[in-house]
Amino acid sequence: MQTASRTLDAREIQKWDDEADVVVVGLGCAGACAAIEAVDAGAEVLVLERAGGGGGTSAMSGGVIYLGGGTPVQEKCGFDDSPDEMFEYLMAACGPGPDEAKLRLFCERSVEHYHWLVDQGVPFKAKFYPEPGMEPPTDDGLIFSGSEDAWPFDRIARPAPRGHKAQAEGAAGGFLMQRLLAAVDRVGARVRANVRASALVVEPDGRVVGVAASEQRERRAFRARCGVVLTAGGFVRDREMLRRYAPALLACNMPLGCDGDDGCGIRMGMAAGADAVRMEAASISLPLYPPKRLMKGILVNRHGQRFLNEDAYYGRSGEFALLRQEGRVHLIIDDATYVRNHAGMEISAVGESVEELEREIGLPEASLQQTVELYNRNARRGSDPVFHKSPDYLTPLEHPPYGAIDCSTERAIYAVFTLGGLRTRTSGEVLTPDGDPIPGLYAAGRTTSGLAAQGYSSGLSLADASFFGRAAGRAAAGA
Amino acid sequence: MQTASRTLDAREIQKWDDEADVVVVGLGCAGACAAIEAVDAGAEVLVLERAGGGGGTSAMSGGVIYLGGGTPVQEKCGFDDSPDEMFEYLMAACGPGPDEAKLRLFCERSVEHYHWLVDQGVPFKAKFYPEPGMEPPTDDGLIFSGSEDAWPFDRIARPAPRGHKAQAEGAAGGFLMQRLLAAVDRVGARVRANVRASALVVEPDGRVVGVAASEQRERRAFRARCGVVLTAGGFVRDREMLRRYAPALLACNMPLGCDGDDGCGIRMGMAAGADAVRMEAASISLPLYPPKRLMKGILVNRHGQRFLNEDAYYGRSGEFALLRQEGRVHLIIDDATYVRNHAGMEISAVGESVEELEREIGLPEASLQQTVELYNRNARRGSDPVFHKSPDYLTPLEHPPYGAIDCSTERAIYAVFTLGGLRTRTSGEVLTPDGDPIPGLYAAGRTTSGLAAQGYSSGLSLADASFFGRAAGRAAAGA
Numbered sequence: 001m002q003t004a005s006r007t008l009d010a011r012e013i014q015k016w017d018d019e020a021d022v023v024v025v026g027l028g029c030a031g032a033c034a035a036i037e038a039v040d041a042g043a044e045v046l047v048l049e050r051a052g053g054g055g056g057t058s059a060m061s062g063g064v065i066y067l068g069g070g071t072p073v074q075e076k077c078g079f080d081d082s083p084d085e086m087f088e089y090l091m092a093a094c095g096p097g098p099d100e101a102k103l104r105l106f107c108e109r110s111v112e113h114y115h116w117l118v119d120q121g122v123p124f125k126a127k128f129y130p131e132p133g134m135e136p137p138t139d140d141g142l143i144f145s146g147s148e149d150a151w152p153f154d155r156i157a158r159p160a161p162r163g164h165k166a167q168a169e170g171a172a173g174g175f176l177m178q179r180l181l182a183a184v185d186r187v188g189a190r191v192r193a194n195v196r197a198s199a200l201v202v203e204p205d206g207r208v209v210g211v212a213a214s215e216q217r218e219r220r221a222f223r224a225r226c227g228v229v230l231t232a233g234g235f236v237r238d239r240e241m242l243r244r245y246a247p248a249l250l251a252c253n254m255p256l257g258c259d260g261d262d263g264c265g266i267r268m269g270m271a272a273g274a275d276a277v278r279m280e281a282a283s284i285s286l287p288l289y290p291p292k293r294l295m296k297g298i299l300v301n302r303h304g305q306r307f308l309n310e311d312a313y314y315g316r317s318g319e320f321a322l323l324r325q326e327g328r329v330h331l332i333i334d335d336a337t338y339v340r341n342h343a344g345m346e347i348s349a350v351g352e353s354v355e356e357l358e359r360e361i362g363l364p365e366a367s368l369q370q371t372v373e374l375y376n377r378n379a380r381r382g383s384d385p386v387f388h389k390s391p392d393y394l395t396p397l398e399h400p401p402y403g404a405i406d407c408s409t410e411r412a413i414y415a416v417f418t419l420g421g422l423r424t425r426t427s428g429e430v431l432t433p434d435g436d437p438i439p440g441l442y443a444a445g446r447t448t449s450g451l452a453a454q455g456y457s458s459g460l461s462l463a464d465a466s467f468f469g470r471a472a473g474r475a476a477a478g479a
Numbered sequence: 480m481q482t483a484s485r486t487l488d489a490r491e492i493q494k495w496d497d498e499a500d501v502v503v504v505g506l507g508c509a510g511a512c513a514a515i516e517a518v519d520a521g522a523e524v525l526v527l528e529r530a531g532g533g534g535g536t537s538a539m540s541g542g543v544i545y546l547g548g549g550t551p552v553q554e555k556c557g558f559d560d561s562p563d564e565m566f567e568y569l570m571a572a573c574g575p576g577p578d579e580a581k582l583r584l585f586c587e588r589s590v591e592h593y594h595w596l597v598d599q600g601v602p603f604k605a606k607f608y609p610e611p612g613m614e615p616p617t618d619d620g621l622i623f624s625g626s627e628d629a630w631p632f633d634r635i636a637r638p639a640p641r642g643h644k645a646q647a648e649g650a651a652g653g654f655l656m657q658r659l660l661a662a663v664d665r666v667g668a669r670v671r672a673n674v675r676a677s678a679l680v681v682e683p684d685g686r687v688v689g690v691a692a693s694e695q696r697e698r699r700a701f702r703a704r705c706g707v708v709l710t711a712g713g714f715v716r717d718r719e720m721l722r723r724y725a726p727a728l729l730a731c732n733m734p735l736g737c738d739g740d741d742g743c744g745i746r747m748g749m750a751a752g753a754d755a756v757r758m759e760a761a762s763i764s765l766p767l768y769p770p771k772r773l774m775k776g777i778l779v780n781r782h783g784q785r786f787l788n789e790d791a792y793y794g795r796s797g798e799f800a801l802l803r804q805e806g807r808v809h810l811i812i813d814d815a816t817y818v819r820n821h822a823g824m825e826i827s828a829v830g831e832s833v834e835e836l837e838r839e840i841g842l843p844e845a846s847l848q849q850t851v852e853l854y855n856r857n858a859r860r861g862s863d864p865v866f867h868k869s870p871d872y873l874t875p876l877e878h879p880p881y882g883a884i885d886c887s888t889e890r891a892i893y894a895v896f897t898l899g900g901l902r903t904r905t906s907g908e909v910l911t912p913d914g915d916p917i918p919g920l921y922a923a924g925r926t927t928s929g930l931a932a933q934g935y936s937s938g939l940s941l942a943d944a945s946f947f948g949r950a951a952g953r954a955a956a957g958a
Contacts (some may be wrong), residue, residue: 064492097729243576243903245757247576267912269755273750275749277724278759279756280759304865317579324802363867364864366867367864386782432485433746433750453726
């Protein structure tokens, strides 16, 4: 059920239940960073969180933050990087139509942002973990978390790993948020949990001056003397919004988000006149790897054709599979390349020959045979002139039996979260469709359209949340 | 330059310059039909048009209206159709995520709507023109204007042609609008031309009560006693809005729209709190035909692969080419199948063999050869098991020289207009993100997200405009 998201006229407020300079809505990574920075800028801060405590979707994540341009971790691990190389990669990978101003600022200040995170108590171990994909099982701090070293991006910018994982084993989102929540507490921002924000309180002239909410079924009104920061997540858990703005995503069977990702922050902003942009965009992951060795197989569509270099980031494979191939895709491997997929994706068809496998899957006659034949011929020469997969993953598929993993939306994992949201300046100011800032209103994280306008790399959401959460907190405090 | 689209507080209006029960903004097909029906419902109507006279983009169009379910023209031409078959086709072709309620109502009332158009003075000749694509050069009244008879739609619903062209030779949009404008005049709706609407006038409680505009550089305010109907076109002519909501469309070199398609109607609605949905969606046509005989060639991507049945509607080819193949596509033909393309698309590469042509175009070695080989093998058997092109267009490509038409965005025509816009009920009531109607505000045509949420067939925009324009006019009059 959708929470109401009309605005409330400030003149209807009889009494404020609480107040602060800055009121932050939602205590995930973006909210925490906004709160810390707002306090640092001299503001008194009140954070409203609808769950029993902070963390949100950030705490459920792998804890990988996209950072680069020459961080100490990159340097110690022996990787050269620069803000320019990072910018070139992200401009190419986050399109079409990425927000150039946000990308530029983020790349220029990424090293500084790294140090800020460390200062908040978030350590990163300077060790590179070579198997990309989901977060490492170890506490190693650096991974390739996008398509930096895969075609065509490896020709656009010098590849460097930029996924920085907070130093905890396995999924480190919980650890990351523990540290950030401790910092929120340490700086003295007040947190009210179990408070569900429902509407912005707006003066007749359009200025946002507070938040209407419910707390234990009681209506509450919280005054924001300087500004409100919306950091309430995306809308992947609201099927009605998906239907309206991004219906293709309804086919995905694994929404990545907590209950709060019901779009309430976005709708509260829109009700106050905010523009919402790129609402169709999403991160769509098809976790074919780890282990990356499975990428020695080939991904084929229902026409028996390959459709991308299989060593691309799995968010790219998922996006292509769902949006370009109607979610009807198989991974083809042979006996020599097969290895168990970590996400539990199983062999669904087997054949003693490619021809038999093709028939077994129901692909058009000769289509898969032809694809494998050309692939093998080139792989024997160590090249993939058709899709440019790295030689590291090129092996002719010639050891029967052959197998297929059904990667259709009915059978495979499609992990999805939304990337569209409120349109903001790099300062976090929320804009109307005319491009005017709404006085008193700021936002960050998945409530906004951020660094990744469409194409995604892992770690960009925590980067958005932390970097632009900080900016929004500062701006709200200074307003 | 964008026109301002903030709202104007009704209390700031010193005096109204003119008034009516219903004020319609924009006199294209949607505005004309809204005006006629509003008068018919008993309202006094004032239409504001920014150009020197009515017509808009509708007058520049081919004048093809999507109608079906058993119209007299369909029946006289010997085609069986029913509302259910029409609905099944449109549900499949207008997705993902079409507006089921709009499609259902439109299909059920399509025959009645046909008669209404005839009653307004818009005749249709009951003659089927067999060459699909752009409007016929003749005054024939019926064509296939979508993918009804192409895979996979031919298996989803019984194919019937539904493109109804107003009875004039060639592009009939001008004729259609002449007739509709004459009807507007006849019923007594008043038209003020050279008036540029800039903002909705809104009461403090949110009710829309008028339109602020400029006329010969003078500010004007027009009062709407019952309702305002926004029928001001889409946003294909506003590059800033394209960048923000639909950046992939910036690569298209032929925007289909008049100056008025700068999104002003959408922005005026959003400023009053309206939701805008499916803003990334567009009709993207790659006019490979007519003549349809060119579809005996094969369309290949930069990997040398086919990617759809070439006999699909050219709006489907264009959408797939741009959004799924990065706009890098060639049409391959041989000496026996070549014929001059009506849109002036020329041969860009020639080879005495497929291998030579492949090299000439710069496709990966063996890729095109393999594609042609499999295609030819199947075509000789009269089938296309890989992409299901109709046998009518299946001929092996085996007569050198071979040629390629470069259909990349740099070389070929990509004709585009936007399909996203204000969210409306079937009545034309404009909705907020919460799903509440905005009192006094209605919209239709390309200012709204309509029948085609994404996938398109020719004639759906004039169908949207005329059918839902009528609904909006009636609703506004009765408010």
